[in-house]
Amino acid sequence: GAVVSQHPSWVICKSGTSVKIECxxxxxxxxxxxxxxxxxxxxxxxxxxxxxxxKATYEQGVExxxxxxxxxxxxxxxxxxxxxxxxxxxxxxxxxxGRSPPTDTQYFGPGTRLTVL
Amino acid sequence: SQQxxxxxxxxxxxxxENATMNCSYKTSxxxxxxxxxxxxxxxxxxxxxxxxEREKHSGRLRVTLDTSKKSSSLxxxxxxxxxTASYFCATGIGGATNKxxxxxxxxxxxxx
Numbered sequence: 001g002a003v004v005s006q007h008p009s010w011v012i013c014k015s016g017t018s019v020k021i022e023c024x025x026x027x028x029x030x031x032x033x034x035x036x037x038x039x040x041x042x043x044x045x046x047x048x049x050x051x052x053x054x055k056a057t058y059e060q061g062v063e064x065x066x067x068x069x070x071x072x073x074x075x076x077x078x079x080x081x082x083x084x085x086x087x088x089x090x091x092x093x094x095x096x097x098g099r100s101p102p103t104d105t106q107y108f109g110p111g112t113r114l115t116v117l
Numbered sequence: 118s119q120q121x122x123x124x125x126x127x128x129x130x131x132x133x134e135n136a137t138m139n140c141s142y143k144t145s146x147x148x149x150x151x152x153x154x155x156x157x158x159x160x161x162x163x164x165x166x167x168x169x170e171r172e173k174h175s176g177r178l179r180v181t182l183d184t185s186k187k188s189s190s191l192x193x194x195x196x197x198x199x200x201t202a203s204y205f206c207a208t209g210i211g212g213a214t215n216k217x218x219x220x221x222x223x224x225x226x227x228x229x
Contacts, residue, residue: 032214034216034217036219042221042222043120043205043219043220043221043222044160044205044207044219045120045219046216046217046218046219049214049216051214091157093159093160095160095217097215104147104148104165104209104215105150105162105165106162106215106217107162108152108159108160108161108162109159110158110159111157111158111159113157
């Protein structure tokens with residue numbers, strides 16, 4: 001149980017375009033979802049936390065106008081990278097927690113690899 | 118930065134040997150979790166230890182937590198080639214929302 005999916009698994013786009021990444025909890029209600037980015041050979045860095053139906057809370061240094069997060073339902077959160085540039089190329093991973101399973105365990109999606117040309 | 122540090126950064130051992138990875142962190146925590154990540158893939162949750170626990174076991178995994186030293190260790194016993202991966206500790210912080218702050222990771226290579 002506690003499966004999270006992401007779509008797409010990889011995407012290549014041109015500089016200046018916007019890209020939307022979906023994160024879905026398949027078998028639980030994710031009251032909170034998290035978005036991370038990971039550069040090659042580095043660790044995961046938390047970008048933002050989103051609770052269903054409310055605005056996301058962004059970590060220091062993360063531009064909220066560039067990384068738009070929507071958590072419209074208990075099973076879906078989206079991250080839109082607006083006006084993407086090559087430096088936005090990264091591995092983006094989401095995770096979700098819910099009331100059941102317990103909230104202190106996050107369940108991670110398989111990640112989305114974004115390459116901006 | 119709140120990010121924790123892990124050591125060693127890389128570890129190469131032979132199959133059957135034990136692997137120990139250490140994690141140090143900076144802030145008060147709710148819990149500490151260990152994850153593994155195969156190259157370019159998502160994360161797999163291994164084990165969670167709460168701040169009031171000192172040791173936990175799961176199969177070939179043993180985790181210790183010393184909150185006075187703000188450190189944790191992950192021991193993998195009788196390692197297998199399939200254990201080759203990156204291992205990350207992550208500290209759970211905050212109130213109702215348990216944010217995870219990840220460590221720098223240890224790249225484990227188990228030679229057959």
